[in-house]
Structures are given as structure tokens and as C-alpha cells.
Amino acid sequence: MATQAPPASTNTPTDAPDAIVVRFAGDSGDGMQLTGGQFTLSTALAGNDLATFPDFPAEIRAPQGTLFGVSAFQINFGSRAINTAGDAPDVLVAMNPAALKVNLAALKPGGLVIADTGEFTKRNLDKAKYDANPLEDDSLAPYDVLAFDISARTLEAVEPFGLGKKDGLRCKNMWTLGLALWMFDRPREPLHDWLNRKFAKAPDIAAANIAALDAGHAYGETAELSAPLKQVHLPPAPSEPGLYRTITGAEAVSLGLVAGAQLAELPMFFGGYPITPASAILHHLARLKEYGVTTFQAEDEIAAVCAAIGASYAGQLGVTSSSGPGIALKTEALGLGIMTELPLVVVNSQRGGPSTGLPTKTEQSDLYQAVYGRNGDAPMPVIAARSPADAFEVAIEACRLATQYMTPVMLLTDGYIANAAEPWKVPDPDSFEPFPAKFLEEPRGEELLPYKRDEKGSRPWIKPGTPGMMHRIGGIEKDANTGNISYDPANHQHMTDTRKNKIANIEVPDQEVAWGEQTGKLAVVGWGSTYGPIKQAVRRSQDKGCSVSHIHIRHIWPLPKNLGELLSGFDRVLVPEMNTGQLKTVLRDQLLVDAESLTKTSGQPFQIAELEEAICAYFDGVQGNEGGQVAANDQQLPSTVESE
Amino acid sequence: MNAPVKIETTLKDWETDQEVRWCPGCGDYAILKAVQRTLPQLGSDPANTVFISGIGCSSRFPYYIESYGFHTIHGRAPAVATGVKLANPDLDVWLVTGDGDGLSIGGNHMMHVLRRNVNMQIMLFNNEIYGLTKGQYSPTSREGTRTPTSPIGSVDHPANPCAFALGSGARFVARGIDVSKNLPDVLKAAHAHQGAAFVEIFQNCIVYNKDVFDAFAAPKGAEGQQLWLADGEPMLFDKGTKGLAFDAEKLAFTVVDVVDGDWQAAGVRVHDVKNRVMAHMLAELPFDPFPMPLGVLYDDPAPTYESAVIAEREASVSGKEANLAKLLSGGQTWTVDGSAQDPV
Numbered sequence: 005m006a007t008q009a010p011p012a013s014t015n016t017p018t019d020a021p022d023a024i025v026v027r028f029a030g031d032s033g034d035g036m037q038l039t040g041g042q043f044t045l046s047t048a049l050a051g052n053d054l055a056t057f058p059d060f061p062a063e064i065r066a067p068q069g070t071l072f073g074v075s076a077f078q079i080n081f082g083s084r085a086i087n088t089a090g091d092a093p094d095v096l097v098a099m100n101p102a103a104l105k106v107n108l109a110a111l112k113p114g115g116l117v118i119a120d121t122g123e124f125t126k127r128n129l130d131k132a133k134y135d136a137n138p139l140e141d142d143s144l145a146p147y148d149v150l151a152f153d154i155s156a157r158t159l160e161a162v163e164p165f166g167l168g169k170k171d172g173l174r175c176k177n178m179w180t181l182g183l184a185l186w187m188f189d190r191p192r193e194p195l196h197d198w199l200n201r202k203f204a205k206a207p208d209i210a211a212a213n214i215a216a217l218d219a220g221h222a223y224g225e226t227a228e229l230s231a232p233l234k235q236v237h238l239p240p241a242p243s244e245p246g247l248y249r250t251i252t253g254a255e256a257v258s259l260g261l262v263a264g265a266q267l268a269e270l271p272m273f274f275g276g277y278p279i280t281p282a283s284a285i286l287h288h289l290a291r292l293k294e295y296g297v298t299t300f301q302a303e304d305e306i307a308a309v310c311a312a313i314g315a316s317y318a319g320q321l322g323v324t325s326s327s328g329p330g331i332a333l334k335t336e337a338l339g340l341g342i343m344t345e346l347p348l349v350v351v352n353s354q355r356g357g358p359s360t361g362l363p364t365k366t367e368q369s370d371l372y373q374a375v376y377g378r379n380g381d382a383p384m385p386v387i388a389a390r391s392p393a394d395a396f397e398v399a400i401e402a403c404r405l406a407t408q409y410m411t412p413v414m415l416l417t418d419g420y421i422a423n424a425a426e427p428w429k430v431p432d433p434d435s436f437e438p439f440p441a442k443f444l445e446e447p448r449g450e451e452l453l454p455y456k457r458d459e460k461g462s463r464p465w466i467k468p469g470t471p472g473m474m475h476r477i478g479g480i481e482k483d484a485n486t487g488n489i490s491y492d493p494a495n496h497q498h499m500t501d502t503r504k505n506k507i508a509n510i511e512v513p514d515q516e517v518a519w520g521e522q523t524g525k526l527a528v529v530g531w532g533s534t535y536g537p538i539k540q541a542v543r544r545s546q547d548k549g550c551s552v553s554h555i556h557i558r559h560i561w562p563l564p565k566n567l568g569e570l571l572s573g574f575d576r577v578l579v580p581e582m583n584t585g586q587l588k589t590v591l592r593d594q595l596l597v598d599a600e601s602l603t604k605t606s607g608q609p610f611q612i613a614e615l616e617e618a619i620c621a622y623f624d625g626v627q628g629n630e631g632g633q634v635a636a637n638d639q640q641l642p643s644t645v646e647s648e
Numbered sequence: 649m650n651a652p653v654k655i656e657t658t659l660k661d662w663e664t665d666q667e668v669r670w671c672p673g674c675g676d677y678a679i680l681k682a683v684q685r686t687l688p689q690l691g692s693d694p695a696n697t698v699f700i701s702g703i704g705c706s707s708r709f710p711y712y713i714e715s716y717g718f719h720t721i722h723g724r725a726p727a728v729a730t731g732v733k734l735a736n737p738d739l740d741v742w743l744v745t746g747d748g749d750g751l752s753i754g755g756n757h758m759m760h761v762l763r764r765n766v767n768m769q770i771m772l773f774n775n776e777i778y779g780l781t782k783g784q785y786s787p788t789s790r791e792g793t794r795t796p797t798s799p800i801g802s803v804d805h806p807a808n809p810c811a812f813a814l815g816s817g818a819r820f821v822a823r824g825i826d827v828s829k830n831l832p833d834v835l836k837a838a839h840a841h842q843g844a845a846f847v848e849i850f851q852n853c854i855v856y857n858k859d860v861f862d863a864f865a866a867p868k869g870a871e872g873q874q875l876w877l878a879d880g881e882p883m884l885f886d887k888g889t890k891g892l893a894f895d896a897e898k899l900a901f902t903v904v905d906v907v908d909g910d911w912q913a914a915g916v917r918v919h920d921v922k923n924r925v926m927a928h929m930l931a932e933l934p935f936d937p938f939p940m941p942l943g944v945l946y947d948d949p950a951p952t953y954e955s956a957v958i959a960e961r962e963a964s965v966s967g968k969e970a971n972l973a974k975l976l977s978g979g980q981t982w983t984v985d986g987s988a989q990d991p992v
């Protein structure tokens with residue numbers, strides 16, 4: 005095991021770093037997401053903890069070489085616990101001038117740039133709006149640079165396979181991956197296996213890609229002597245014993261839904277309509293028919309949710325999924341689900357808004373929509389996943405709430421969680437408590453009363469097809485017992501209160517402190533994908549002596565019953581969110597707590613550093629520093645020219 | 649799908665205890681009775697029957713039928729019904745909609761339920777008006793219809809429901825009239841058809857669009873204005889004295905006189921419910937000088953959506969086991985042991 009100096013660091017201590025951030029950036033046609041995904045897998049197999057951040061443009065094939073066509077994949081991995089994709093990369097792989105231009109600002113001072121000179125042509129430099137070749141002037145002086153003709157070397161490597169120039173160049177990403185594998189001392193065999201499987205029908209292509217991969221790896225060995233390139237070995241991160249795999253949020257939601265339906269002992273019906281970044285869930289579930297899953301690609305978002313409601317009415321677990329604009333379209337149907345009190349799971353993979361907004365960028369700005377965004381008094385439970393792996397359990401919880409309380413449930417994830425991957429300790433399915441759904445097959449008393457509730461406030465679930473139980477339901481206000489149409493004023497008052505109380509009284513686990521003491525000066529309260537950066541920032545601030553704790557909320561509506569009391573143990577409450585302060589509003593409204601906002605809506609996750617700065621501001625502020633709004637750092641992970 | 653068990657019921661068995669709330673004299677009453685008369689003849693089981701509707705006067709229908717019923721939201725009944733049929737294909741689903749619900753706000757869902765061919769009966773009550781919202785012109789209102797939202801007459805071109813259904817790929821298209829004694833037969837044909845069966849029913853909104861179909865629907869002189877189609881029979885009307893012939897030059901129908909019942913000599917065409925081109929021509933036939941074609945315009949079954957979904961599921965499930973533990977540990981995995989300092 006060779007522990008060596010970190011890459012690209014002549015002016016830092018020579019001991020091995022415990023974590024490294026690498027960003028692969030190239031044209032959206034360069035296969036950077038694939039490269040990143042495979043590098044992630046090899047990282048996981050090496051036992052490092054990791055977090056990733058795929059960042060790609062909304063255009064599928066933006067014009068080649070342009071700034072807005074740059075696609076990037078960042079991975080943070082280490083021999084200690086990793087919670088975020090990392091603030092700033094140590095290594096930037098830039099496959100063309102545009103990728104360099106867009107991503108350079110994020111690179112750590114002294115970081116390493118690996119660039120493909122073959123792509124730094126006059127034409128590409130023009131497209132990237134460079135007046136001069138940055139590899140040739142001193143504009144990269146603050147960094148270590150390893151620039152050579154990756155394109156030419158790739159073509160050399162694949163020459164024996166008779167691919168044309170165009171096809172040959174498509175192996176560039178594998179050449180680069182080979183180099184990265186060498187840098188971090190990773191075995192190539194799993195990649196060979198993967199390529200052979202992927203191109204099983206085209207052995208020549210498989211062989212060419214393998215040759216490119218091997219050539220990149222071999223290049224590392226020879227270049228080491230003369231270049232700023234160093235091989236680094238990070239020992240595995242200590243983690244709980246068990247079986248692990250990597251998982252993205254979209255996969256975790258899909259698997260959690262499958263597990264949840266099994267725990268409810270119901271077949272699942274999933275109605276979806278293509279939308280970024282939610283489609284991946286529909287893709288995953290479409291392949292799981294043997295688990296009792298029916299997927300339905302509907303004509304629109306409305307039909308997707310309505311078909312799911314129809315399936316729930318007929319006795320399956322109806323599920324639908326979308327992102328903000330699609331959820332807006334489903335809203336009227338959610339009201340129908342609330343009125344008819346049928347189970348329904350709604351997954352919102354949030355993205356930047358409003359309107360079409362930023363389809364491929366992450367945001368948490370649909371919390372108001374989830375909690376308040378329907379006509380009439382129409383409450384439904386809202387829960388949020390904090391990380392890709394956490395999404396599995398949260399999806400199970402959504403299925404439990406929907407079937408036990410006969411209600412639609414909103415599960416919030418976001419674009420970051422949906423696409424990002426992290427190691428996941430594979431759970432034992434038997435470790436989850438089953439919650440079998442019950443159908444009413446004969447009247448509870450003399451009369452059939454489809455709206456007569458149980459002790460939880462839930463009405464019975466009666467499947468059409470059940471003999472002697474015929475009844476009618478619909479969106480018109482219903483009588484409290486029979487469910488027949490009722491315009492009676494007292495009945496509407498009663499039903500409005502009943503629907504409100506049913507949701508308000510849902511049993512939610514008590515809120516725990518994620519990190520830190522139970523009381524103190526400052527509570528940092530988060531929800532959703534800000535978990536990683538908040539946790540790290542709170543830890544670092546604690547190390548500096550700040551009395552700060554991290555509280556992360558899964559159940560947003562209704563809130564855990566003890567949350568008010570818990571927060572009252574802190575002098576101040578700071579709520580960092582990727583929106584303009586939505587959870588803050590809910591906390592103030594529900595708990596009368598003086599919560600303050602730290603907001604960011606750049607389409608990029610929070611950096612640890614900016615959170616740390618905001619936290620420390622409370623403690624530095626002896627002279628009346630009120631804390632609060634700290635300007636977000638938009639330089640982090642820029643991926644488009646606009647965000648520069 | 650299991651073959652439905654026929655059970656014995658009477659019209660009374662299909663009545664609910666709910667007060668019917670349509671305006672007195674509304675054509676909806678006649679349709680309700682026709683349906684309640686038809687269901688016992690079909691041997692339908694109330695417990696296995698589901699009426700699903702959207703919003704509008706017609707969509708109150710499920711409350712008045714003693715079966716399962718779901719009064720959904722405006723225009724979305726086809727989508728809800730699709731979910732119901734995919735979840736339980738054995739249920740016998742009747743969809744009730746109107747011209748506004750089914751062709752305006754829900755036109756998209758109507759198109760897709762028809763093209764997918766989900767097995768259900770779709771009754772579209774066409775009264776050429778928005779009734780429940782107090783009389784605005786609808787997508788089937790004729791040009792010049794005066795309403796509160798078109799005080800000097802509507803200028804929109806009306807949609808033709810049967811032509812829309814055919815254009816959407818429907819495999820069964822029929823027409824009926826609320827008060828017609830033939831309506832149960834049309835509904836029975838729709839029920840016998842496996843797949844989405846589309847039935848346009850001319851329905852008299854006596855409050856906001858009174859007698860708008862009188863030109864052909866009024867009992868007086870009906871023979872001369874109604875062409876009741878029957879598969880394999882000549883297309884005759886006006887007590888057999890007139891018929892539809894095909895003018896090959898013009899690629900169009902013409903009305904011909906039939907002398908002494910010799911329709912062959914007059915060149916009258918025989919109706920063929922499987923002829924899609926003819927169905928299109930009949931659906932588009934302009935009333936006056938032509939009669940109104942009624943009954944089954946088109947009936948040519950194709951595999952249903954849910955049967956295809958089930959077949960695909962069965963094929964992809966066969967030989968695979970649903971082992972959740974295995975699914976969760978899919979892909980590449982690694983094991984961390986107690987000491988956990990080296991990769992596997």
C-alpha cells in the first residue's frame with residue numbers, strides 16, 4: 005500500500021489526505037456522467053466513503069464545445085465519513101476548453117488540472133470564449149497543470165480495432181477513467197467486466213474501450229516520474245460491518261416503494277409522466293414487474309395521478325411521481341384523493357423553479373406547494389428524504405402513512421438526491437415492521453357506512469367487487485357516515501375539522517438531534533438534501549468551540565410533537581434552505597419560534613464553508629451581530645456560463 | 649380476466665336511495681332508465697359494476713345507480729377508469745361524461761382511453777351546452793349558439809364526437825338518443841364489445857338548450873330523419889323508401905329513392921360495422937339533406953390495453969422470483985467486516 009503525497013500539492017503537507025474531491029467535466033456528449041458513475045463504483049468497491057454530484061445541462065446534446073453544453077460529475081471520497089460532494093475539487097479533469105472555463109473557478113488553489121490538448125483547438129477556444137489558449141499563457145499559474153493530447157493517445161490505443169476517428173474518440177472517457185483509476189490505485193478488472201457486459205453484442209467496441217482504459221492507466225505509470233501526477237491510496241473508511249452497495253436517490257425511492265408496498269401487502273400501481281429529474285423512478289419501477297408493480301406512462305401528469313387514484317380505489321397502492329411543475333398539474337387530483345380519503349404516495353423530486361425553472365438543478369422550493377398548495381382546506385402529510393440512502397426508509401414511511409391513514413402523502417426529494425449516489429448498507433427486509441392494509445368486506449354494524457372512522461380517524465377501504473358493499477364516492481362534500489353528498493353546513497364544518505385532525509394527529513416519531521447537544525446556543529434546523537453540508541458545518545463549528553446542534557426534520561407535516569420543546573432549549577434557531585425561507589415560515593407558524601433563514605437558490609447545494617461561516621457569525625457577533633442572511637457563494641460548482 | 653358471472657336483477661335493484669337532482673324533464677332521466685333497464689338484461693352484477701364520471705350534469709349519474717360509483721373531477725374520468733381497469737380488469741366499468749367534460753377539459757384523456765382501447769363502456773351525453781354551470785356554449789355547440797358567454801352567437805366550429813372517437817382510434821363507435829327505445833340495444837352492443845366502446849347519446853337539456861336535436865330526435869317525422877344502422881342490413885330510412893348509396897365518383901354517400909322495396913336496384917349500400925372508412929363517412933354525414941345515422945357505426949374489436957399489459961407482465965415475470973432481499977442487494981456490492989480496513 006503506497007501512501008503518498010496528495011495530488012497537485014507542492015505547498016501542502018505531504019501526509020495523505022483523508023478525502024479527495026475530483027470533478028470530471030466535458031462536453032455533454034463526452035460521457036462524463038458514465039465516467040463518473042463507474043469511478044464511483046470503483047471508489048465504493050475500494051471501501052471509501054463517498055458522495056457524488058452529477059451536474060448536467062438541460063439540453064440533451066447541446067452544441068458541441070459550448071459553455072452551456074458542459075456536463076460535470078463531482079465525487080468526494082475518503083477514508084473518513086463523507087457527507088457532501090465536497091466544496092471545491094482537488095482535481096479537475098477538463099475534456100475541452102469550455103469545461104475548463106466553466107469549472108476552473110471552483111478548483112482549489114493549487115489544485116490539479118488535467119486537460120486534453122487535442123480539444124484545445126482555435127475553434128473550441130472560440131466557442132468557449134477564450135481569447136488565448138489558457139494552457140499556453142500563465143492564466144493557470146495558481147494550479148498544477150497536466151496537459152497532453154488525450155484524444156491522440158486514445159486514437160492510438162484503439163487503432164487496432166479499426167474504429168473510425170469519430171467512434172475512436174468516443175473511447176476518450178474510458179482513457180481518462182483509466183488514468184483516474186491509476187491515480188487512486190484502483191483495480192481495472194471490475195471495469196473490464198462491466199465493459200464486456202455492456203458491449204456484449206459488440207465485442208470490438210468492448211475491446212476498444214478496454215484498450216483505451218488500459219492505455220490511460222499505463223500512461224499514469226509512465227507520467228508519474230515527470231509530472232505533477234502522484235498516485236494516492238486512500239484506505240477504506242471505517243463503517244459498520246455489513247453488505248454495502250452504492251445507491252442513487254431515484255433507486256432508493258423506487259426500492260423503498262417496492263418494499264413499502266410489500267409491507268402493506270399490496271400490489272403497487274405507479275402512474276408517471278416523463279419529467280426531469282423524476283423520470284428515473286419510472287424507469288426503475290418499469291423493470292420490477294415481478295414485484296407486483298404495474299407502471300403506467302400516462303398522457304400527462306394529471307392522468308398519471310388520476311390513474312393512481314383509480315388504482316387505489318380498486319385496491320392497489322397508487323403512487324405517482326413528478327417534479328414541481330408536474331405536481332402543480334396534479335394538484336386538483338390530490339384534492340380528490342384527500343376528499344375521497346384514498347391512499348396515494350406522491351413523490352416530488354424538486355428542481356429549480358418557478359415554471360420550467362432549472363430542470364436539471366436542485367432546489368427545495370416546493371415545500372409551500374406540498375404543505376399549503378391546494379384549494380380548500382386540504383391537509384396531507386409531507387415527509388422529506390435527507391440523502392439518497394435515506395430515501396429508501398422515507399419511501400417506506402410514505403407507504404405506511406398512506407395506507408394506515410387513508411390519505412395522499414407527499415414525499416419530497418430533490419434533483420440532488422435523485423441523481424447523487426452514496427454507499428448504502430443493504431438493509432434486511434425483515435427488519436421492517438409490516439403494516440398490512442385491511443379492506444372492509446362487510447358492514448361494521450347494521451348499515452354500510454363508508455365514511456365511519458376507526459380510532460386513527462381513517463375511513464374503511466372498500467374495494468369495488470366486494471359483494472353487498474356498493475356505495476358511491478366523489479369530490480363533493482360527503483356525509484360524515486354514509487359518504488353520500490351532503491351540503492349541510494354543520495356537516496361541512498365537521499368534515500373539514502375531521503380531515504384536519506386526522507392529519508394533525510398522525511403519530512410521528514419524536515424529533516431527535518442529529519448531531520450535538522440537546523440544548524445550546526444555536527440549533528441549525530434543516531430538511532432534505534442539506535443534511536450533509538449542515539452536518540459537516542455543525543461539526544466543524546463545534547470543533548471551534550461553538551455551542552451548536554444540528555436538527556434535521558423528516559416529518560414536515562405534521563411536525564414531530566416534541567419539536568417546539570426541543571427548539572426552546574436553544575437561544576437561536578437557524579434554518580438553511582435552498583429556497584427563500586419556506587420551512588422557516590412553517591416553523592414560525594406552527595411553533596411560534598423565532599427561526600431565522602439562511603437561503604440559497606443558485607441551483608447548487610450548500611457548501612460546507614458557507615454554512616460554517618453563517619454559524620460562526622452567531623458566535624462572533626458579540627457586537628450585536630444578528631446573524632441571518634449570509635450571501636450564498638454562487639461560485640460553487642458553476643456549470644453554466646450564467647452562473648459564473 | 650375471468651368470464652363475468654351473470655346474475656339476475658331487476659330494474660329496481662339498480663336504483664339507489666338518493667334523490668335524483670336533474671331538472672324535471674331532463675333527458676338524463678330517460679338515459680338513467682334505459683341503463684337501469686339494460687343492466688338486468690346484461691346479467692350484470694351490481695357488486696362488480698363501477699360507474700365512473702367526471703363533472704357536469706351527466707356526471708351525477710353514478711349516485712343514482714346501485715353499484716360502485718366514483719364521481720371524480722372535471723374531465724379526468726377516463727384516467728381514473730384506466731387506473732381502475734389496470735388494477736382490477738375484472739370490474740365492469742361504465743364511464744359517464746358529457747360534451748364539456750369529455751371533449752373540452754377532458755378531451756386529451758378521452759383521446760388516450762380510446763387509442764389505448766381500455767375495456768369499458770363510455771357514454772358521452774351530448775347536449776351541446778354546459779348545463780351545470782348555467783348554459784354556456786360547449787365544444788359541440790353549433791355556430792351561432794347564443795349563450796351568456798356568446799351573447800351574439802358562438803363562432804367556434806363544433807367538434808363531432810363520433811368523428812373524434814374514430815380519429816382517436818376507437819374500435820367501437822355508436823350513437824343513440826336519450827328517449828329512443830333503441831338505446832338499450834345500443835348499450836348492449838357497446839357492452840358486448842371488448843375494448844373501449846364509445847357511445848354518443850343526444851341528450852335534451854330542456855333548460856339551456858331545449859329541443860336542439862328536434863330536427864331528427866322529435867318522435868314526429870323521425871322515420872324520415874333517423875337512419876338506424878344494422879350490420880349486414882341495407883342503410884334504409886323513411887320506412888324503407890329511401891336509402892344511402894355510394895357515389896364512387898365523388899367518394900361520397902347520396903340519398904336515393906327506393907321503389908317497391910327494391911333497395912338493390914337503387915344501389916343502397918349494406919352497412920358493414922367493420923368498415924372503418926364507411927364509419928368515418930357516416931360519422932361525418934351532414935344532417936339534412938342526409939338523415940342522422942344512429943346505432944352502431946363501427947364495431948371491430950382489437951386486443952384491449954389491459955390484456956396487453958397483463959400479457960407483458962406475465963411474460964416478463966415468468967421465471968423470475970420476487971426476492972426483495974436480492975433486489976436490495978442488486979448491482980455491485982462489497983462487504984465491510986469488523987476490522988474493515990481493506991477493500992474486498
Ligand code: SF4
Nearest residue numbers: 671674705779853854
Ligand atoms: S341543466 Fe340541462 S342537462 Fe342539466 S339537469 Fe337541467 S336539463 Fe338536464
